[in-house]
Amino acid sequence: MVGDFDAAEAMHDRISDRSEAWDFIRAFAAGWYSPLTDGDGVGQEELKQIEGRLGLSVPTALREAYLLFGQRPELFEHQDPMLPPSGLFVHEDLGGVLCFRSENQGCAFWGVRLCDLGEADPPVVVQSREGWRPFMDKVSLACxxxxxxxxxxxxxxxxxxxxxxxxxxxxxxxxxxxxxxxDYPMWTGDDESPVRWFSAPGLLLRQDGLAADSWLHVRGKTLAHLSAACVAVPGRWAQWQGTEPSTVDELPF
Incomplete structure (x- = not known):
């Protein structure tokens, strides 16, 4: 629908640095929810206290993410949430991984290897069913x-x-x-990988895998947006939004 936020249009091209990542998140928040404000991040002092507890420094990009939107739960706290600063912890694998995100039942974690903490915007690894794997080459992209x-x-x-x-x-x-x-790996394994994102005005879509029976996840800004996507894509929808029922028994998580 004309005038609705389109994530692909807002991103323009591949994000090249963390400044562009934060600009996109600001645009997304404004287009999908409400604009970010100065009070939407956690405090510097809270981060310093957590660093003291852990005995390490949080990478610049992760610090900036918490300062930007660390108190806007609609942006990071639903299915596989970003951990609050107090929940940051070090996983012992790979010589140590500073974990900042968790699958909702603790089945997987996302983090930065301790050997990479000196980088301002270091690569992120994810704990998949096949073991730890590269996820994104920058914390800002992972955010x-x-x-x-x-x-x-x-x-x-x-x-x-x-x-x-x-x-x-x-x-x-x-x-x-x-x-x-x-492209990046889905933590559930190779069958649901790679993950790719798509959009249209008022729509977000994520495709998990490229084979038959891969999953397409869709979120609409309104029910009208969602229904339009369901009608456009022939398949077995978990909840039918069109004119004829065709549903699956359960969601893939």
């Missing part, structure tokens, strides 16, 4: 993905998911615009 994923899965009535038949998988890039994030 963009976090905000998109948590917003996608944040509202039951405005969310839906579809198992894609083989013949439909290749149609998704023709129906929706690709959000220029790099």
């Amino acid at each position: 963009v993905e976090l905000v998109l994923s948590e917003s996608l899965l944040s509202d039951g009535p405005l969310y839906n998911a579809c198992e894609l038949p083989a013949e439909v998988v290749s149609q998704i890039p023709q129906l929706f615009q690709r959000i220029p994030l790099p």
Whole structure:
């Protein structure tokens, strides 16, 4: 619908540095929820106290993320939330990983290896079912993905998911615009990887995997946006939004 926020249009091209990442998150918050304000981040003193407890320094990019939106739970706290500063911890694997995000039942974690903490915007690893794997090459990009994923899965009535038949998988890039994030692994494993993002005005879409029966997750700004996506994509929707029922038994998580 004309005038509605479009994530792919807002990102323009691949994000090249953390400043562009924060600009996108500001634009997304304003377009999807409400603009970020000075009071939407955690305090510097809280971060210093956590660093003292852990005996390490939080990377600059992660610090900036907490300062920018660390008290806006709609942006990071739904399915696989960003941990509050008090919840940061070091996982013993890989020589130590500073974990800042957790799958909602503790089945997976996202973090920065201790050997990379000296970088301002270091790479992020994720604990998948196949073991620890590279996730994003920058914390700032991982934060963009976090905000998109948590917003996608944040509202039951405005969310839906579809198992894609083989013949439909290749149609998704023709129906929706690709959000220029790099491919990355889904923590559940290779069958649901790589993950790719798409958008349209008032719509967020995430495709988990490229094979038949991969999942397409959709969030609409309104029910009208969501219904339009469900009608456009032929498949077995978890909750039908069109004119004829065709549903799956359960969601993939």
